[in-house]
Amino acid sequence: MQEETFSPEESLQVIQTMIEKTKGKVVDNSFYFLLWGWLVFVASIGQFVLKVIVHTPYHYVVWNLMFVGIIFSVIYSVRTKRKRIVKTYVDESLDYLWIAIVASYVLFGFAFARMGWQNCYTFYMLLYAVGCFVTGRVLKFSPLVWGAIASWVLALISTFLPFDYNILLCALAILVSYIIPGYLLRNQCRKQASNV
């Protein structure tokens, strides 16, 4: 780009071209959706099998898988932060949203440990919905929004069903709100990257 005098039309052209470059780029957050989606899905199905089919009282041990998620998430976030050369307001808002959601997951864990786990999945499904709805709306990515709506509906249904079925509803909620939108998001970001 040359340092020279230029017309107002060219000024507008420069502004428009540069703003276009920063606009509409969907941030690839699919790693987190897929990692947590699959971990929760496997843990839910695992707990259902251990509790309903194997009849072991230690059916909840599968949720220790979440520690694997924490380790991988921390490593991934440190590595991607190093590579990040631009930070948009969208990135920042989503960072704050997910910090709030992670804090709520952890506090739910403490709260349910004290109050009993019988209704825990209803609340976890509500949290899946909040994160996916806001992320979906901010990124203008409708599969996440639809996944969130499905999770809200499943959370409502879970209030009518016993605990064992709620485990399966949780697996279904994570499939439609994290796993499926996660793959679709990853495809869109790859397409976007190949078009640059």
Next chain:
Amino acid sequence: MFKDLDPILHSQLRLAIMSLLISVKEAEFNYLKDNTNATAGNLSVQITKLKEAGYLEVTKNFKDNYPQTICKITPKGRDAFDEYVKSLQSYLKSRK
């Protein structure tokens, strides 16, 4: 009139830098270089001019042992950009 346009912003590269930064929170030097196709030397000179005018906040630190320059638009820079766009709009309207 066109003469009212801010001379700091009325330069192709400086305007490009400000336009890139207006819609993001902050960006690294390399992001600006890639998107403006400017040489590192020229970009550095223009960033310094914008910084001296108070339009940019420039932070220099190290990332993985490499120097890293992060640029961020200041409230003064945002107002100046806004004013520049308004002047452009009124100029273009007056020509219609």
